[in-house]
Amino acid sequence: MNIVKSFVNTAHLYRLGHEAEASVALRQCIDEMEKHYPEIIRQASFGQILSPMLQAQERQDWLALADYLEYELPQLF
DSSP states (O other), X not given: OOHHHHHHHHHHHHHTTXXXXXXXXXXXXXXXXXXXXXXXXXXXXXXXXHHHHHXXXXXXXXXXXXXXXXXXXXXXO
């Protein structure tokens, strides 16, 4: 499965209320990015998306986090 599909699937898990499963999937997505797409992680645009994503996660705003995963992150690929 490609990374964009993984982000979208993770977003769907958050929207369905499966936070624990989605959190594991999110960690796998990030690991995949670090391994196969390190150049994207170094982009300033990634940092601009990551910060609000982490804030949404801290607030447990799963819908906002899902939106970042489905609509914002895939634009970097």
